[in-house]
Amino acid sequence: MHARSNEQAVAIDVMGGDGGVPRVMSGIALAVKLFPEEIGNLILVGDEREISGQLLRSKRLLEKNIAICHASQAIDMSEKPMCALRYKKDSSMFKAIGLLKESRASGILSCGNTSCLVAGGTLKLRMMPGIDRPALATVIPAPTKHFVLIDVGANPSTSTRSFIHNAVMGSLYYKTAVNASAEPRVGLLTIGTEEGKGSESVREAHDTLKKISGEINYIGLVEGFQLFDDIVDVVVCDGFVGNILLKTMEALAGTIKNYVRAEMKKNFLRIIGGILAGGAFRAMKRDLTADKYGGAPLLGLNGTVVKSHGSSSAEAVAHALRLTFRLSKISSKNFLSNAIEKANELIR
């Protein structure tokens, strides 16, 4: 590792992601350009030769305080966590986690395999006191308001306790990522908001959340059709539901966009109309893009771990990197531990 300084450094697993090293590196360069004040020292973890080659192409990055940490292995998207933990000890992902554990980095970012990141992060960094399992949180951009969805895939079968922990962590994350001054309205996702409907663990979690509503602003059960209404800021669900929901929403939005684009080109009148109304489509791209929220933090661990989509664009990587720096500067422990402690007492 060619360290020049690692004070407030963020380590990036540059081998993860469908676009390979070049895409991640473009994202980093874009972050330095867009957010020069926020992006501090960087440690790039991966194949040293490939990273050096990419670095030489970016004048902007050469001017930054960047260290390279060589990793001889990379974890691919279909790797199973148990195999990776055993055979990929020198992978860029696990070496980045190691840097965080040894406090040589204050946060890490990876676009790689989610399951391996969850498993490696949990095993090496351990959970924060009182929390059982990590949760992935993400911001969903909607026209009326943005909301946090938690968990989007770290923990598929969530226990009652984990629902509560996710509600507390999601509330904190909303304040960090969306609106610091708000007291976010937390809702528990279910089918049918009448008491008694939904799964047993959701019903139990609902009863407990009502009791800790002094710690977080719990508004009760919410249904799928209410997510885009201005009534809820943090939507809590298990990782199975959240992951399916997130991926389906992205696919649906993309499908509608492609459909409209194709329809707008079908004849001359529509093309002219599209040009005249171009501002509306640009506004849509600006307001509804998920790239601005390209990172999903893996919450509940001892340390800041941010996951970005495997298919992240350079813009998404840039925003995820900024998020990693922001989160690594916040001491969430105090806020969390009070609410988590209170919740755990009630669940006991």
Place this chain on the structure above:
Amino acid sequence: MHARSNEQAVAIDVMGGDGGVPRVMSGIALAVKLFPEEIGNLILVGDEREISGQLLRSKRLLEKNIAICHASQAIDMSEKPMCALRYKKDSSMFKAIGLLKESRASGILSCGNTSCLVAGGTLKLRMMPGIDRPALATVIPAPTKHFVLIDVGANPSTSTRSFIHNAVMGSLYYKTAVNASAEPRVGLLTIGTEEGKGSESVREAHDTLKKISGEINYIGLVEGFQLFDDIVDVVVCDGFVGNILLKTMEALAGTIKNYVRAEMKKNFLRIIGGILAGGAFRAMKRDLTADKYGGAPLLGLNGTVVKSHGSSSAEAVAHALRLTFRLSKISSKNFLSNAIEKANELIR
């Protein structure tokens, strides 16, 4: 009941739905107008006076062979099934189910309370041989292809057996509602399509479905981001996931539509552009509306039971009524029992 004839009659619970009797009656009148050949005899179940009043307003309906079955009670949307079963015996919904049970109707349609319809239907009509629990199926209209989503809310915590049954029933329903000549591609919804991911019941169901791929065209696990690709026609999931997914998709599509509409009116250029490109928006409304698939059959029961959204438009009711007639004419028993029997043998 003023019966004139009840051969091939469909009974309609006219008291269910947010729009009340007038909305349902408009839907029926629209069905008679749009599909004169398909809409047979009708039995309207509900408050006799209110129905008669509405009937007098519609010349088209007065010409049809319509019977009224008076019900002194109505089940509201927040009613709990156990209470309804005990105290609402003379409700329009349960009386309609009774007509089906007594073979005085060949199918029923309700826009009312889903939980009560599932509970009442299961208790009064009983399950088809070999099937444990009913499932609600719905058609999701997508630009590239339409697909069936099953279960969208009848059975929140689905067992391995029910996943298999839903796959078989969903396959049959696709042939009835979307494309009779297709051998629909059936996929099981999960997170991460690698073997070993997702919940335990999904993994078990996946292994069993592979074994009955001679009975249905099982293509394997699918993820949320694949639903709109042309690779899967029937998406199988549990009722908790399916209900959340359906409601969220509807809300997201509506949100995008409203956003675009508002943006298109923001200045003069955009308004002109919108007028020129109006065909594109009309095409979108035509291709992506869910109204054409306004009915969700409750599959697995001894008898045709179709549920339409509480918030159904008249157009949605009209299409749901046509679907009820279509389904009531099909004898699904033979198709189902072979595949279900084979599946149940494998699960044993």
